[in-house]
Amino acid sequence: MRAIHLANYxxxxxxxxxxxxxxxxxHPYAFRAVLCLLAAIACAWGxxxxxxxxxxxxxxxxxxxxxxxLISGLAMLLIGLGVFLCS
Amino acid sequence: MQLKLFVLSxxxxxxxLVPLNMLDKKLDIHKAVQGLSLCAAIACAVSxxxxxxxxxxxxxxxAIKERAxxxxxxxxxxxxxxxxQQQRQQEAEAILNPVEHLERALALTYDEGERSEPIAQxxxxxxxxxxxxxxxxxxxxxxxxxxxxKAKIILEIWGVTKGGSPKYKAAEAEYKxxxxxxx
Numbered sequence: 001m002r003a004i005h006l007a008n009y010x011x012x013x014x015x016x017x018x019x020x021x022x023x024x025x026x027h028p029y030a031f032r033a034v035l036c037l038l039a040a041i042a043c044a045w046g047x048x049x050x051x052x053x054x055x056x057x058x059x060x061x062x063x064x065x066x067x068x069x070l071i072s073g074l075a076m077l078l079i080g081l082g083v084f085l086c087s
Numbered sequence: 088m089q090l091k092l093f094v095l096s097x098x099x100x101x102x103x104l105v106p107l108n109m110l111d112k113k114l115d116i117h118k119a120v121q122g123l124s125l126c127a128a129i130a131c132a133v134s135x136x137x138x139x140x141x142x143x144x145x146x147x148x149x150a151i152k153e154r155a156x157x158x159x160x161x162x163x164x165x166x167x168x169x170x171x172q173q174q175r176q177q178e179a180e181a182i183l184n185p186v187e188h189l190e191r192a193l194a195l196t197y198d199e200g201e202r203s204e205p206i207a208q209x210x211x212x213x214x215x216x217x218x219x220x221x222x223x224x225x226x227x228x229x230x231x232x233x234x235x236x237k238a239k240i241i242l243e244i245w246g247v248t249k250g251g252s253p254k255y256k257a258a259e260a261e262y263k264x265x266x267x268x269x270x
Contacts, residue, residue, distance in 0.1 A: 001139055001142045004139040011100060076234075
């Protein structure tokens with residue numbers, strides 16, 4: 001049941017990424033805004049990898065859990081945008 | 088609950104993939120439908136995730152309850168086993184302790200008449216002396232088996248150091264007597 005719970009949240013993240021792509025396709029300004037947002041997310045993602053020990057203490061989770069969240073976040077983004085671009 | 092979970096999961100995936108692949112992105116109406124279906128898919132996926140989380144938490148609580156019940160049962164069994172073992176030990180001690188029996192018998196004798204009191208006390212003293220001598224003899228045998236010398240054994244049992252003192256001589260004589268009795 002825990003796996004289903006995690007899988008559903010993962011699917012929700014993928015769909016959110018597709019929605020981001022859909023918003024980007026609405027207007028050129030929206031596209032730029034989404035690009036800025038993606039750039040900010042990429043910076044935060046890289047910083048999280050650099051500061052993983054400090055962040056894990058701050059969020060009170062283990063480093064392995066934090067790294068799993070970061071990897072699954074990247075996978076959600078790639079799958080969601082990939083599905084949107086390939087459709 | 089599980090049926091709802093599976094329906095929500097399947098519908099979230101369907102609402103995500105089907106409109107994106109089937110509808111045309113160039114038409115405004117289709118685009119709007121795609122956006123709506125994506126929002127609905129996110130809602131379905133999050134709801135399904137919440138339901139699955141609740142179910143998994145309930146399962147964990149049930150598992151904790153089962154573990155607690157099992158631990159209680161084990162504790163109860165071990166406690167009862169410990170108590171019964173103590174009872175058996177007390178019974179065995181009561182059977183194997185002749186001094187207590189003798190004391191009881193003597194108490195009965197004492198009740199019968201005061202004349203028997205000195206005899207009874209003498210019997211008890213003799214019995215206790217025999218017991219202590221047996222104990223000393225056994226202790227000497229044990230120490231000898233360990234390879235201890237005479238002086239060391241006397242020091243251990245009677246607490247007298249080697250020398251020409253009368254206490255040591257008495258202890259040595261007792262030691263010799265016990266060794267002869269022990270064979």
